[in-house]
Amino acid sequence: MMKLIVNGEEKTVKDNPSMPLLWALRDELEMTGTKFGCGVGICGACTVHVDGQATRACITPLSAVAGKEIRTIEGLAIMDENGRQTLHVVQQAFIDEQVPQCGWCMSGQIMIAAAFLEENPAPSSEEIVEAMGRNYCRCGCYVRIFNAVEKAAQKVSMKTIQESTT
Amino acid sequence: MSETNATASVENEEKQPRRLSRRQFLIGAGLAGGGLALGFLFGVPAARLRIAESTNEGGGGFFSQSNDPLAWFEVTPDSGVTLYVPKVEMGQGVHTALKQIAIEELGIPWDDLTVVQGTTSLGPQDSSGTQGSTSVSSSFTPLSEAAATLREMLRAEAALQLGQPAGTLVLQGAGFATDAGAAITFGEIVANKQGEWEVPEEPAPLKAAGSYDTVGRPIPREDIPGKVTGEIVYGYDVKLPGMKYGAVLRPPTIEGRMITVDTTAAEQMPGVIKVVVDDDFAGVVAESRVEAWAAVNELQAEWDEGKLWRQEELEALVTAGGPGGVTVQKEGDADRLLSDGSAITAEYRTPLMVQTPLEAQAALADVRQDSARIWVSTQAQSRVQELVSEATGLNQEAIEVVPTYLGGGFGRKLGDVAVEAARLSQGAGVPVHLGWSRPEELKHGFFAPMSHHRLQAVVGDDGRIQAMKHELGSGDILFAFFSPMLTAVFGADVGVTRGARIEYGVPDVETVVWRRKLPVKTGTWRGLGFLPNVFAVESFMDELASSIGMDPLQFRQLNLPDTDRGRRIRAALEAAAEGANWGDPLENGRAQGLACAYDYGTAVAAVAEVSVGESGKIRVHHITSAMDCGLVINPDGARAQIEGNAMWGVSAALQEEVRIENGRIALNNFETYPLLTMKEAPTVQAILVDTGGKEPSGVGEPPIGPIGAAIANAVFALTGERLRRLPLAKSS
Numbered sequence: 001m002m003k004l005i006v007n008g009e010e011k012t013v014k015d016n017p018s019m020p021l022l023w024a025l026r027d028e029l030e031m032t033g034t035k036f037g038c039g040v041g042i043c044g045a046c047t048v049h050v051d052g053q054a055t056r057a058c059i060t061p062l063s064a065v066a067g068k069e070i071r072t073i074e075g076l077a078i079m080d081e082n083g084r085q086t087l088h089v090v091q092q093a094f095i096d097e098q099v100p101q102c103g104w105c106m107s108g109q110i111m112i113a114a115a116f117l118e119e120n121p122a123p124s125s126e127e128i129v130e131a132m133g134r135n136y137c138r139c140g141c142y143v144r145i146f147n148a149v150e151k152a153a154q155k156v157s158m159k160t161i162q163e164s165t166t
Numbered sequence: 167m168s169e170t171n172a173t174a175s176v177e178n179e180e181k182q183p184r185r186l187s188r189r190q191f192l193i194g195a196g197l198a199g200g201g202l203a204l205g206f207l208f209g210v211p212a213a214r215l216r217i218a219e220s221t222n223e224g225g226g227g228f229f230s231q232s233n234d235p236l237a238w239f240e241v242t243p244d245s246g247v248t249l250y251v252p253k254v255e256m257g258q259g260v261h262t263a264l265k266q267i268a269i270e271e272l273g274i275p276w277d278d279l280t281v282v283q284g285t286t287s288l289g290p291q292d293s294s295g296t297q298g299s300t301s302v303s304s305s306f307t308p309l310s311e312a313a314a315t316l317r318e319m320l321r322a323e324a325a326l327q328l329g330q331p332a333g334t335l336v337l338q339g340a341g342f343a344t345d346a347g348a349a350i351t352f353g354e355i356v357a358n359k360q361g362e363w364e365v366p367e368e369p370a371p372l373k374a375a376g377s378y379d380t381v382g383r384p385i386p387r388e389d390i391p392g393k394v395t396g397e398i399v400y401g402y403d404v405k406l407p408g409m410k411y412g413a414v415l416r417p418p419t420i421e422g423r424m425i426t427v428d429t430t431a432a433e434q435m436p437g438v439i440k441v442v443v444d445d446d447f448a449g450v451v452a453e454s455r456v457e458a459w460a461a462v463n464e465l466q467a468e469w470d471e472g473k474l475w476r477q478e479e480l481e482a483l484v485t486a487g488g489p490g491g492v493t494v495q496k497e498g499d500a501d502r503l504l505s506d507g508s509a510i511t512a513e514y515r516t517p518l519m520v521q522t523p524l525e526a527q528a529a530l531a532d533v534r535q536d537s538a539r540i541w542v543s544t545q546a547q548s549r550v551q552e553l554v555s556e557a558t559g560l561n562q563e564a565i566e567v568v569p570t571y572l573g574g575g576f577g578r579k580l581g582d583v584a585v586e587a588a589r590l591s592q593g594a595g596v597p598v599h600l601g602w603s604r605p606e607e608l609k610h611g612f613f614a615p616m617s618h619h620r621l622q623a624v625v626g627d628d629g630r631i632q633a634m635k636h637e638l639g640s641g642d643i644l645f646a647f648f649s650p651m652l653t654a655v656f657g658a659d660v661g662v663t664r665g666a667r668i669e670y671g672v673p674d675v676e677t678v679v680w681r682r683k684l685p686v687k688t689g690t691w692r693g694l695g696f697l698p699n700v701f702a703v704e705s706f707m708d709e710l711a712s713s714i715g716m717d718p719l720q721f722r723q724l725n726l727p728d729t730d731r732g733r734r735i736r737a738a739l740e741a742a743a744e745g746a747n748w749g750d751p752l753e754n755g756r757a758q759g760l761a762c763a764y765d766y767g768t769a770v771a772a773v774a775e776v777s778v779g780e781s782g783k784i785r786v787h788h789i790t791s792a793m794d795c796g797l798v799i800n801p802d803g804a805r806a807q808i809e810g811n812a813m814w815g816v817s818a819a820l821q822e823e824v825r826i827e828n829g830r831i832a833l834n835n836f837e838t839y840p841l842l843t844m845k846e847a848p849t850v851q852a853i854l855v856d857t858g859g860k861e862p863s864g865v866g867e868p869p870i871g872p873i874g875a876a877i878a879n880a881v882f883a884l885t886g887e888r889l890r891r892l893p894l895a896k897s898s
Contacts, residue, residue, distance in 0.1 A: 033396020073396035101257030103393030104573030133845035140813025
């Protein structure tokens with residue numbers, strides 16, 4: 001058996017170093033929030049964070065993530081001690097802007113946006129397009145994905161300013 | 167054209183308001199704990215009945231228009247009001263829109279009504295499936311009437327129980343109150359009911375248009391919160407205890423059929439539980455998906471490859487002309503004027519395209535000795551029930567099909583994957599989940615057919631079109647799913663002809679369609695024939711405008727007829743032109759093009775703003791898209807559909823094409839069929855046009871229609887080069 005750290009918890013999966021992280025998450029750990037799109041790293045539906053970096057889980061073998069912090073869409077919101085959920089600023093922005101249609105690509109879109117804003121809390125429009133242009137949305141929600149990431153960025157930078165002045 | 171014959175009038179049919187008669191309501195019995203279940207039958211417009219009857223008799227599959235109940239309300243003592251709907255949620259927001267319609271007439275608070283996805287065993291049945299932009303438009307009047315009837319039945323019973331005149335009861339929460347301070351909830355009313363419920367003789371009064379509280383508001387979609395947390399369960403996500411994973415062997419060529427298969431190597435692969443071979447079907451069941459995919463590659467099959475078709479052969483096949491054309495529109499005598507030598511002629515082609523929803527086909531089947539349950543990402547659960555029954559030998563009633571949320575449909579989620587999952591489950595004796603890979607999704611489903619269009623017209627010096635003819639050749643779309651008897655009843659494939667009619671006021675006009683059987687599987691793709699037809703007709707309109715040096719907007723305004731439909735198209739066209747500042751100077755190196763059309767009761771128009779890079783690469787910067795879809799149920803949802811259709815249109819116009827090489831689909835994964843990304847995506851201005859429509863019409867597909875032509879017309883305005891093939895590619 002292999003140990004993985006997923007959303008801060010230690011999980012056990014079958015010892016198969018070449019198994020793509022995507023299928024270990026979805027089928028062994030039954031965490032199906034991370035989606036399968038193409039299996040070759042093009043569409044980005046399977047995006048998760050590995051040590052904070054946006055990573056295509058469908059082409060990442062388990063051997064590459066041993067001992068690293070894996071975060072999935074299920075672990076992006078914050079749970080307080082009373083079990084109350086506070087959505088991540090990107091998740092909230094995707095609701096506020098009514099972004100998803102079918103929703104299949106949205107875990108990946110949200111995970112890539114969250115990692116991107118962590119790195120670059122005050123992106124230009126071009127930087128948003130460059131970062132988000134790596135993921136497919138077949139329903140064509142691009143207008144709203146852009147707006148939501150821009151709104152989330154505004155909130156993130158606001159928070160950064162507030163924190164630095166207090 | 168002596169061999170042509172008249173075709174079904176479905177396309178010409180204007181929407182009629184449909185009132186439900188008393189006998190069209192169904193009252194359910196036997197609810198646990200007492201309660202009231204009220205359903206209603208799908209009111210089929212009279213003009214359609216003949217076709218509906220033939221469809222049902224002829225085995226029209228999921229496109230049949232039967233008298234199924236369309237929705238089902240339940241009121242129970244404990245759980246409030248529930249609305250069961252057969253329409254599936256695939257991102258179009260249908261459950262929220264139907265809830266808005268129901269709440270409007272029920273008059274209860276939003277949170278007191280729960281919308282539940284029905285299954286083939288739970289709630290109403292709907293053999294027509296979720297397709298064709300019809301879910302909201304076909305449901306509006308009957309659902310409003312059912313909700314109003316339910317409200318009045320409850321009011322009458324409440325009056326009886328409270329001993330007060332019904333007229334003195336006012337809605338309060340999910341219940342009624344009187345001036346005197348008495349109150350009763352719906353739950354109490356149904357719990358205390360004695361005897362049988364009866365539908366009142368008089369139809370319940372409906373709210374007047376313009377006095378709506380819930381309809382017409384941008385209510386947030388109920389499915390969205392679960393889609394940003396990953397909680398929503400799609401067909402690819404469903405699990406059962408003890409479930410295994412399947413994979414199916416695919417033929418190498420489009421006509422390929424398996425002759426024999428050697429399973430020895432596959433059976434030795436790790437994790438393999440069973441190799442299932444049945445006639446020309448072969449698949450494996452394994453402990454994990456990765457193991458199933460690895461093992462299926464080890465099946466050693468011998469194939470009859472069939473004819474090794476080439477791309478050019480398919481294009482030749484689809485070309486319009488010769489015997490067998492079916493006239494679907496004819497006024498006057500177009501041929502007489504067109505043969506005098508002054509006619510302008512142009513030909514257009516569109517390619518095979520694939521839907522490729524981002525959630526690939528997926529189903530979980532648990533087939534037992536005498537029953538089965540199927541969870542599947544599908545637009546057509548009744549069709550799945552039929553097909554699984556045929557494949558397994560089980561009675562349809564013994565099979566429950568549970569539609570899940572869909573990770574995109576676009577015409578592709580007709581549920582054939584469920585049949586494969588059922589065969590594997592039956593063969594292996596365990597529940598089997600089958601999820602397609604991306605290469606399977608790209609190569610082994612069915613495609614938007616190729617089309618060929620020949621357009622001819624004579625334009626007078628005054629700019630009026632005097633004669634026009636549209637000759638259209640296409641592979642099957644709806645006919646691909648119809649029996650031979652049904653295709654005879656319809657005459658022409660009404661999927662192929664969507665948008666093919668000339669909507670302009672032309673005295674001598676004709677549209678003729680040739681059905682072309684292609685060796686590759688074809689079928690439904692978002693909007694069916696609408697994008698290809700409007701690409702051809704509206705590109706041609708621009709060519710005509712250009713031939714007499716008239717502005718494309720002015721030329722269309724001049725030629726649109728002064729009919730209700732013509733006025734609505736004109737309103738959409740003018741709204742798009744105004745929104746896009748048509749005619750104003752643009753940034754250097756850019757130009758605009760426009761197009762308009764009519765589909766499923768909805769008028770649409772778009773303006774595209776483009777530039778062309780040094781390498782000839784076309785860039786669409788902005789789309790202004792206007793839509794008159796009658797009464798708008800949820801304006802934000804309607805705008806989302808306009809935006810999504812704009813992206814689909816741009817993607818199709820610029821980069822989507824499936825090619826055939828050596829008898830094979832020349833695709834592998836997304837590197838061979840790249841989708842539009844945010845980098846190529848235009849900004850979109852979505853405009854809802856209000857011309858006073860009292861009922862909703864289609865929203866999910868119509869706005870895709872004009873996009874391809876608007877882009878081609880913009881490229882012509884910029885470069886003077888007329889591109890007559892999709893995907894659009896500059897010659898230099």
